[in-house]
Amino acid sequence: MAKQAQYSKMSDYRPKLPSNNAYDYYITAARQLKGGEHFSNQQPPTPQERRWIKANQGAFNTLRGALGKPYQFPFGAVGYEFYADEYALLRNLARLVNTRIRWAIATRDGMDAVHDWRVGFQMARHLQGDTTLNYLVGVAVERTIHAPILRSVDFFSAHECREMAQTLIQSERSRDRFATVIEWGLKAALRELDRLLPERIDEARAAIEPLLSKAAADAEGEEDPLKVKRLLEEFRQVINQPSAYQRLRAEMRRAIAQDWQAIADAVSLHGGRYREPKLKEYDSDTLFGALASLFQPIGMVVGMLARPYWEQRTRRRVMLVHLQLREYRLREGRYPDSLEPLNLQELAIDPFTGQPFVYRLIGERYQLESSV
Numbered sequence: 001m002a003k004q005a006q007y008s009k010m011s012d013y014r015p016k017l018p019s020n021n022a023y024d025y026y027i028t029a030a031r032q033l034k035g036g037e038h039f040s041n042q043q044p045p046t047p048q049e050r051r052w053i054k055a056n057q058g059a060f061n062t063l064r065g066a067l068g069k070p071y072q073f074p075f076g077a078v079g080y081e082f083y084a085d086e087y088a089l090l091r092n093l094a095r096l097v098n099t100r101i102r103w104a105i106a107t108r109d110g111m112d113a114v115h116d117w118r119v120g121f122q123m124a125r126h127l128q129g130d131t132t133l134n135y136l137v138g139v140a141v142e143r144t145i146h147a148p149i150l151r152s153v154d155f156f157s158a159h160e161c162r163e164m165a166q167t168l169i170q171s172e173r174s175r176d177r178f179a180t181v182i183e184w185g186l187k188a189a190l191r192e193l194d195r196l197l198p199e200r201i202d203e204a205r206a207a208i209e210p211l212l213s214k215a216a217a218d219a220e221g222e223e224d225p226l227k228v229k230r231l232l233e234e235f236r237q238v239i240n241q242p243s244a245y246q247r248l249r250a251e252m253r254r255a256i257a258q259d260w261q262a263i264a265d266a267v268s269l270h271g272g273r274y275r276e277p278k279l280k281e282y283d284s285d286t287l288f289g290a291l292a293s294l295f296q297p298i299g300m301v302v303g304m305l306a307r308p309y310w311e312q313r314t315r316r317r318v319m320l321v322h323l324q325l326r327e328y329r330l331r332e333g334r335y336p337d338s339l340e341p342l343n344l345q346e347l348a349i350d351p352f353t354g355q356p357f358v359y360r361l362i363g364e365r366y367q368l369e370s371s372v
Contacts, residue, residue: 011086015028015074017062018065019069020070021069021071022070022071023073023126025062025063025066025069026066026123028062029062030059030086030092030093032056032059032062033056033092034056034059035055035056036052038052039099043106043151043152044103049102050103052096053100060096060119063093063097063119063123064119066123067118087133090123091141094140097117097123097144098120098144098147100116101116101145101148101149111160113160114164121145121146121167121171123141124138124141124145125171126177128176128181129176129179129180130180130181131181131184132184132185132304132305135178135305139308142312146316146319149164149319150322153323154326156326158326161323161324161326161327164323165320165324165327168316168319168323169320169344169347172347173347178267178309182263182305185260186257189256190256192295193249193252196294197249199246201242201245201246205240227285231287234287248287248288252291255280255282259279262277263305266306267305267309269351272354273352273354274306274310310352313351314371315370317344317348317350317370318368320347321342321347321348321357321359321368324342324344328341335366338359339356339357339359350371352372
């Protein structure tokens with residue numbers, strides 16, 4: 001019921017425009033979209049896509065109203081398994097922006113392509129915070145927005161390349177919103193702990209005792225029923241000792257905080273290069289270990305956060321290097337012998353190796369390699 005209530009809260013949200021919250025423009029524009037089933041990602045756009053652009057000029061005008069405005073996710077707690085139709089609509093909105101960029105390139109309007117890219121890129125960056133799901137949607141949106149630019153870098157003028165490069169540099173050197181994803185994950189885990197292990201001992205006994213009885217009955221089907229029954233009996237003893245129960249809750253809270261801190265450290269790139277977060281391993285034969293495994297961020301969640309975070313930023317840096325190389329060639333008449341003349345400093349570093357991206361001149365062209 002709580003999940004359904006949260007779904008209704010998000011789905012029923014009807015913001016009033018004008019607004020000082022970019023989210024209000026994003027969600028309104030997404031709901032205004034018509035069609036989209038003909039999205040092809042081809043260059044140039046198909047006739048159906050061109051008709052789609054015209055039919056959704058109003059939706060894009062609404063989206064454009066968000067440019068330069070601050071962003072705030074207007075909802076509180078959202079569970080791990082929460083999905084709302086709005087996320088699919090936002091991804092479809094990114095496809096509209098992608099199609100508009102491709103059409104601007106096809107009609108030789110580079111500045112229009114740059115403008116539409118900026119509108120979409122701001123949306124992608126804004127979405128990459130708050131919850132795991134929001135972050136993943138934002139990553140998908142950003143890939144969709146960048147795709148036509150990366151495919152047609154040689155189309156853009158030196159001025160247009162500079163404009164996009166400066167936007168990327170500012171983004172990379174500004175504090176992003178990913179810390180809110182870590183904060184949400186930690187709070188969600190602690191809320192789940194409070195739900196399963198209530199702070200008040202009387203509430204804990206009332207809530208847990210029926211579960212223990214059922215778990216004991218179900219233990220016969222386990223591979224090691226004696227182990228399960230032993231842990232259940234140990235847990236029953238703990239909830240009948242208030243001090244021991246509160247000590248267990250405190251230790252669980254510390255373990256949860258340590259796990260999410262490990263993810264935060266990996267995202268912070270301590271040591272100059274990315275390292276996979278190492279979550280502490282617990283002995284499942286102990287009561288604490290068995291419980292801790294229930295609240296530990298699962299490998300899927302870790303895999304969806306720390307590594308993809310730096311993969312996304314690496315792709316952004318690679319795009320920046322391509323734009324800077326294009327601008328350099330148009331200005332100097334040739335590509336540079338190395339990346340040093342671009343003066344990108346840390347933005348030319350591959351986070352997974354701690355070394356500059358591999359750059360080679362091959363005749364009048366170049367090869368740029370990264371770890372993603």
